Amino acid sequence: MSNIIQLRQLLAEKFPGMRTHAEQLQAPRSNCWLSGIPQLDELTGLGKGAITEIVSERPGAGSTFLLCSILQRAAEQQQLSAFVDGSDSLDATQLEPAVLSRLLWVRCRTAQEALKATDLLLRDGNLPLVLLDLAGNPPAQFHQIPATTWYRLQRIVEQSSTVCIALTPRPMVGPAETRIFLRSQFNLDAMERDAEELLGELELEVAEEAGAALAEA
Numbered sequence: 001m002s003n004i005i006q007l008r009q010l011l012a013e014k015f016p017g018m019r020t021h022a023e024q025l026q027a028p029r030s031n032c033w034l035s036g037i038p039q040l041d042e043l044t045g046l047g048k049g050a051i052t053e054i055v056s057e058r059p060g061a062g063s064t065f066l067l068c069s070i071l072q073r074a075a076e077q078q079q080l081s082a083f084v085d086g087s088d089s090l091d092a093t094q095l096e097p098a099v100l101s102r103l104l105w106v107r108c109r110t111a112q113e114a115l116k117a118t119d120l121l122l123r124d125g126n127l128p129l130v131l132l133d134l135a136g137n138p139p140a141q142f143h144q145i146p147a148t149t150w151y152r153l154q155r156i157v158e159q160s161s162t163v164c165i166a167l168t169p170r171p172m173v174g175p176a177e178t179r180i181f182l183r184s185q186f187n188l189d190a191m192e193r194d195a196e197e198l199l200g201e202l203e204l205e206v207a208e209e210a211g212a213a214l215a216e217a
Contacts, residue, residue, distance in 0.1 A: 031047065031048050031049070031161075032044070032045030032046055032047050032048060033045060033046045033047075033048055033128075033129075033163045034046075035069070035070050035073050036069070036072075036073040036076075037066070037069055037070070037073075037199060037202065038200075039202050039203070039204045040180070040202075040204055043180070043204060043206050044178050044180070044206055046070075046163045046165065047163070047177045048161040048162065048163055049157055049158045049159070049160055049161055049162065050154070050157065050158065050163075050164065050176075050177035050178070051150070051153065051154055051157060051164045051166055051173055051175060051176045051177060052163070052164070052165050052166070052176065052177060052178045052179075052180065053165075053166045053168060053171065053172075053173040053176035053178070053179045054066065054165060054166070054167045054168070054180045054182060055169070055170060055171055055179060055180065055181045055182065056135050056167060056168075056169060056182045057169060057170060057181070057182075058185075060185050060186045061182035061183070061184055061185065061186075062182055062184045062186055062198070062201075062202050063135055063167055063182055064090075064091075064094070065186075065198055065202070066182065066202060067083075067131055067133065067165075067167060068094050068095060068099075069199060070129075070131070070165070071083065071095060071099050071103060071129075071131070072095075072096070072099055074099075074102070074128070074129050075096075075098050075099040075101075075102045075103075078102070079102065079128050079129060080102050080103075080104070080126075080127055080128065080129075081102060081103050081104070081128075081129040081130070081131065082103070082104040082105075082106060082121050082127045082129070082130045082131065083103055083104070083105050083106065083131045084108065084114045084117050084118050084121070084130070084131065084132045084133065085106060085107050085114070085133055086108050086110070086111050086113075086114035086132065086133050086134040086135075086136065086137045087108070087109070087133075087134075087136035087137050088107045088108060088109060089133075089136045090105065090107075090133070092105070104121075104127070106121070110137070110141055111134050111137045111141040111142060111144075111145060112141065112144060112145070114132060114133075114134060114137075115132075115145065115149055115153075118130060118132045118153060118164075119152070119153060119156065122153060122156045122157050122160070122162060122164065123156055125159075125160045125162065127162065128163060129162070129163045129165075130157075130162055130163070130164045130165070131165045131167070132164070132165065132166045132167065133167045134166065134167060134168050134169070135167045135168065135169050139169075142172060145172075147174055150172075150173050150174050150175055150176075151174065151175050154175035171207075178206060178207075179206070179207040180204050180205070180206050180207075181204070181205045181206075181207065182202070182203070182204060183203040183204065183205050184201060184202050184203040184204075186198070186201075
């Protein structure tokens with residue numbers, strides 16, 4: 001460990017303008033969209049022209065609440081959004097009319113259908129925010145998704161300024177620029193509580209290297 005520290009110090013002295021990997025992780029990102037969720041914005045924000053993977057490994061982690069909050073923020077900024085619903089499970093009553101009026105809701109039955117819809121929306125390039133929700137799809141459907149699918153989506157989105165979010169039940173998006181794990185745990189009583197209060201209890205954790213987390217999954 002001491003050798004690594006010494007090497008970093010040596011590099012910093014020889015190349016003052018160069019940032020180490022650790023510094024890059026902590027540096028503020030200029031090419032990102034702020035979601036209005038403090039825990040998320042203080043960590044990374046949401047990258048434009050990139051895929052952000054949000055992993056919700058267990059029920060009650062707050063994934064639906066998080067996505068609805070992001071859509072609410074987009075509507076407040078007069079942005080159009082697309083929600084690709086992989087298992088046709090979105091409860092639209094959780095969204096205000098002002099959000100629904102600016103939302104394209106694509107209802108799918110399988111993960112494969114959802115990925116095809118996401119591909120079309122990203123190629124169109126007219127939506128600044130595209131959310132893909134695969135959290136409710138059965139595991140068997142994911143075995144049918146080639147790894148190259150995610151890299152194709154990344155190549156499409158990186159040619160635009162679109163914010164693309166993929167909500168998954170386990171790490172699976174290989175080229176994700178950022179992978180965020182939802183660590184909060186809400187019970188049924190949370191449905192009766194104030195949204196701002198719940199927002200403050202969201203627990204997020206950013207994987208240091210998205211590829212490493214995927215390799216361990």
